[in-house]
Amino acid sequence: MKIVKFGGSSVANAANILRCINIVKNKKSPVIVVVSALGGVTDLLQLAANQASKKEEAYHENYEVIAHRHLDIVRELIPVNQQAGILSNVLRKLNELETLLQGVFYLGELSLQTKDVILSFGERLSSFLIGEVLIAQGENCCSVNCRELIKTNNRFGKAAVNFDVTNTIIRQYFAKNNCDYYIVPGFVAESEDKFITTLGRGGSDYTAAIIAAALDLEEVEIWTDVSGIYTANPKMVKQAQVIENINFQEAMELSHFGAKVLYPSALEPILPKNITMLIKNTFDPEAKGSVVSNKAHNEGCNPIRGISNIDKIALLTLEGLGMVGVVGIARRLFEVLSHNEINVIFITQASSEHSICFAISEGEAVKAERLINEVFQFEIQQGKVKPIAVEFDLSIVAIVGDKIKGHQGLSGKMLSVLGRNNVNICAIAQGASERNISVVISHKDVKKALNTLHEAFFEEAVVQLNLFVMGVGNVGGKFLEQIEHQYAYLKNNLKINVRVVGMANSKKMFFNEEGIDLTDYKDDLASGVPVSQEAFLEQIKVLNMRNSVFVDNTANTEVAMTYASYLRNSIAVVTCNKVACSSDYAYYKLLRDLSRKYNAPFLYETNVGAGLPIIDTLKNLVASGDRVKEIQAVLSGSLNFIFNNFDGKLPFDQIVHQAQVEGYTEPNPKIDLSGIDVLRKLLILMRESGYVVEEKDIAVDSFLPEACLKAETVEEFYQSMKDNAAHFEALYNKAQEQEARLKFVATYKDGSAKVGLQFIGKEHPFYNLEGKDNIVLFFTDRYQEQPLLIKGAGAGAAVTASGIFADVIRIGNKLN
Numbered sequence: 001m002k003i004v005k006f007g008g009s010s011v012a013n014a015a016n017i018l019r020c021i022n023i024v025k026n027k028k029s030p031v032i033v034v035v036s037a038l039g040g041v042t043d044l045l046q047l048a049a050n051q052a053s054k055k056e057e058a059y060h061e062n063y064e065v066i067a068h069r070h071l072d073i074v075r076e077l078i079p080v081n082q083q084a085g086i087l088s089n090v091l092r093k094l095n096e097l098e099t100l101l102q103g104v105f106y107l108g109e110l111s112l113q114t115k116d117v118i119l120s121f122g123e124r125l126s127s128f129l130i131g132e133v134l135i136a137q138g139e140n141c142c143s144v145n146c147r148e149l150i151k152t153n154n155r156f157g158k159a160a161v162n163f164d165v166t167n168t169i170i171r172q173y174f175a176k177n178n179c180d181y182y183i184v185p186g187f188v189a190e191s192e193d194k195f196i197t198t199l200g201r202g203g204s205d206y207t208a209a210i211i212a213a214a215l216d217l218e219e220v221e222i223w224t225d226v227s228g229i230y231t232a233n234p235k236m237v238k239q240a241q242v243i244e245n246i247n248f249q250e251a252m253e254l255s256h257f258g259a260k261v262l263y264p265s266a267l268e269p270i271l272p273k274n275i276t277m278l279i280k281n282t283f284d285p286e287a288k289g290s291v292v293s294n295k296a297h298n299e300g301c302n303p304i305r306g307i308s309n310i311d312k313i314a315l316l317t318l319e320g321l322g323m324v325g326v327v328g329i330a331r332r333l334f335e336v337l338s339h340n341e342i343n344v345i346f347i348t349q350a351s352s353e354h355s356i357c358f359a360i361s362e363g364e365a366v367k368a369e370r371l372i373n374e375v376f377q378f379e380i381q382q383g384k385v386k387p388i389a390v391e392f393d394l395s396i397v398a399i400v401g402d403k404i405k406g407h408q409g410l411s412g413k414m415l416s417v418l419g420r421n422n423v424n425i426c427a428i429a430q431g432a433s434e435r436n437i438s439v440v441i442s443h444k445d446v447k448k449a450l451n452t453l454h455e456a457f458f459e460e461a462v463v464q465l466n467l468f469v470m471g472v473g474n475v476g477g478k479f480l481e482q483i484e485h486q487y488a489y490l491k492n493n494l495k496i497n498v499r500v501v502g503m504a505n506s507k508k509m510f511f512n513e514e515g516i517d518l519t520d521y522k523d524d525l526a527s528g529v530p531v532s533q534e535a536f537l538e539q540i541k542v543l544n545m546r547n548s549v550f551v552d553n554t555a556n557t558e559v560a561m562t563y564a565s566y567l568r569n570s571i572a573v574v575t576c577n578k579v580a581c582s583s584d585y586a587y588y589k590l591l592r593d594l595s596r597k598y599n600a601p602f603l604y605e606t607n608v609g610a611g612l613p614i615i616d617t618l619k620n621l622v623a624s625g626d627r628v629k630e631i632q633a634v635l636s637g638s639l640n641f642i643f644n645n646f647d648g649k650l651p652f653d654q655i656v657h658q659a660q661v662e663g664y665t666e667p668n669p670k671i672d673l674s675g676i677d678v679l680r681k682l683l684i685l686m687r688e689s690g691y692v693v694e695e696k697d698i699a700v701d702s703f704l705p706e707a708c709l710k711a712e713t714v715e716e717f718y719q720s721m722k723d724n725a726a727h728f729e730a731l732y733n734k735a736q737e738q739e740a741r742l743k744f745v746a747t748y749k750d751g752s753a754k755v756g757l758q759f760i761g762k763e764h765p766f767y768n769l770e771g772k773d774n775i776v777l778f779f780t781d782r783y784q785e786q787p788l789l790i791k792g793a794g795a796g797a798a799v800t801a802s803g804i805f806a807d808v809i810r811i812g813n814k815l816n
């Protein structure tokens with residue numbers, strides 16, 4: 001004999017019922033089939049009953065929906081010539097239900113006893129219909145009256161089973177009947193004084209388990225709408241996997257914490273009898289499912305079996321100095337909750353005994369608050385205890401596994417991954433069984449927390465970075481191209497999964513939670529919504545994704561001023577925009593402090609020397625205790641390119657234009673030619689060396705004529721260079737006369753910093769600096785005679801993009 005149970009979604013409509021029948025008929029008979037009410041019907045019954053008790057006429061509408069759903073199934077699944085008798089039977093039951101609801105409406109009263117009768121109609125109707133469909137298909141099928149089978153006390157709403165009586169009845173019933181299929185309504189039972197009772201949440205699973213245990217069956221199959229017990233809620237965590245084998249204790253912990261696939265009560269009867277429970281998917285019968293048994297052992301090296309969550313939680317804290325050392329406070333607190341049937345889900349008490357903190361379902365919080373304040377009225381008046389504090393909008397997230405016990409470092413890992421992702425923890429508890437570690441967090445963080453924890457405990461190999469890219473021009477565009485090209489390599493070799501979730505230019509912004517297709521992002525961006533810095537940040541906060549990284553590829557000041565807000569939200573910032581690090585020292589310092597405080601990386605390697613590893617090298621020098629005493633550098637790729645290519649033949653403005661077209665200049669080339677870009681870079685190098693300096697501390701010796709410096713637009717700037725062609729020619733000629741080359745040099749020594757054009761002779765190491773190269777020499781305590789030298793391409797979209805990419809990978813590696 002086999003026993004299978006189908007949940008509400010499995011029998012929600014005619015098509016689903018046929019699936020279930022198909023599954024049942026593929027099994028060797030006899031088969032006991034326990035069924036829930038049609039999906040959603042129990043909720044509708046409950047709603048209609050509540051409405052009726054409040055004298056709300058709307059209960060009629062819900063009753064009508066219930067009636068039609070059942071009558072439709074008769075019409076769809078029973079041949080027309082057999083419908084009459086079945087329809088009249090269903091109508092009789094429906095009339096009975098309607099009369100009861102009417103009674104509740106007139107009396108304006110709904111006792112638990114009446115509610116049980118009303119709710120029982122769900123399973124009584126569904127089981128009757130499914131039995132009739134099988135009979136209509138010619139099967140030898142018995143409709144079992146569950147009230148005769150399961151006997152309980154009369155604790156309406158969640159009756160306790162009298163197993164001695166029930167087991168005997170069940171054994172006798174199945175011994176004397178001889179059907180191929182037995183259709184049993186789940187959830188419904190009967191008290192010894194013959195009143196209808198119900199078995200509480202998950203009652204149909206419980207019915208199946210009671211029968212299986214009474215008959216000593218080997219296995220109970222629970223058919224539902226998911227393929228088993230998952231490592232996390234698959235609706236929240238895409239990467240969640242089915243746990244193929246799990247033991248009862250772990251399954252119980254997971255189900256306590258919201259894995260709604262099975263209910264702990266259902267495990268009680270089968271646990272002592274070593275009966276296995278198989279969870280299967282009605283909509284994917286071929287999927288293996290999960291086997292829950294006493295025998296299942298976690299053979300793998302991962303001590304965590306699953307992560308689960310309960311939403312709609314309120315956290316209540318009773319606090320006061322008057323609680324310390326006083327016996328009976330906890331008893332009084334939990335007694336009042338228990339007397340009022342308020343279920344406590346989570347408790348923690350600090351060893352100081354100064355406060356007790358516990359979580360209950362949100363819907364019961366206001367009632368609990370009132371009751372507790374009444375119980376402690378005297379202590380509250382005396383100032384010994386504060387009125388109970390209630391926090392709403394919370395969830396519990398728990399990691400579960402048998403091997404948590406005795407495995408050090410798991411809670412540390414759990415808390416640190418949550419902390420790294422800005423998930424604030426309101427309370428922590430580790431069950432005495434040491435099978436779970438649970439935290440209470442804000443509901444808005446649940447999805448992020450589940451994904452972060454799942455990544456940390458189940459996908460350790462691959463870390464996902466969610467990028468939000470501001471600026472997709474010259475450098476930004478190349479950056480996206482490189483990500484697209486390297487995506488597979490990063491995933492396979494560095495175990496970093498880089499997804500661009502949001503992007504913007506100066507006009508539009510576009511987001512896709514699943515990751516933007518980078519082969520085709522331009523059309524997506526064009527279809528986006530108007531951009532604003534606030535809206536971009538807000539959307540990132542709403543998405544609230546783990547490992548979020550904001551990448552600034554603009555040259556914009558407004559964008560640079562948003563970094564603090566990102567860091568405060570634990571969102572990492574990677575930028576090639578030099579404005580932030582070269583603005584007021586206070587802002588530069590604030591960003592670095594925020595980065596430390598919120599554990600959010602702030603990386604800007606490309607601020608100096610594009611893709612060259614200058615800042616990182618400097619950071620390492622300083623961190624290892626070296627001291628930078630002198631800097632000599634050529635830090636402008638565009639100026640180096642311009643002076644290397646300007647030979648007096650082509651006009652100067654045309655060479656500048658060529659540098660711009662090649663992607664070496666700033667969006668506004670005046671920033672390069674006026675020396676501001678180099679000033680910014682020197683300022684950043686000095687700050688990174690540990691000097692507290694401002695822009696005004698660096699002297700700029702500009703080689704531009706006054707008219708060029710006054711130009712306000714890019715066009716005016718080009719025109720002014722054209723008008724002053726002779727000025728630039730003269731500079732070139734002077735260099736020729738001195739057999740020198742023009743180099744725009746940045747220097748710092750003995751507290752003095754300056755940038756300006758120099759005539760560099762053949763003997764100087766800068767003389768042969770080709771193309772768009774940069775060079776930087778650091779003279780330090782350790783590099784006294786021979787400076788530390790870094791040299792290479794210092795401008796260009798591709799090298800800059802690769803520098804940004806390197807910063808992003810640094811973040812991924814740190815997380816790995």
Ligand SMILES: NC(=O)C1=CN([C@@H]2O[C@H](COP(=O)(O)OP(=O)(O)OC[C@H]3O[C@@H](n4cnc5c(N)ncnc54)[C@H](OP(=O)(O)O)[C@@H]3O)[C@@H](O)[C@H]2O)C=CC1
Nearest residue numbers: 471472473474475505506553554555576577667795796800
């Ligand atoms: N080129 C190089 O070699 C190096 C460049 N850098 C830095 O790279 C940065 C980008 O340079 P580059 O790519 O050449 O510049 P581009 O002008 O080509 O691109 C800038 C991008 O930023 C967008 N943008 C501008 N303002 C805003 C805003 N307020 N909000 C949103 N997006 C905005 C632009 O949008 P739209 O197209 O709509 O205007 C464009 O997508 C600069 O800060 C530069 O200093 C750093 C090292 C080397």
Ligand SMILES: N[C@@H](CC=O)C(=O)O
Nearest residue numbers: 636637638664665666
């Ligand atoms: N415009 C810059 C590019 C890098 O910062 C330069 O010319 O060096």
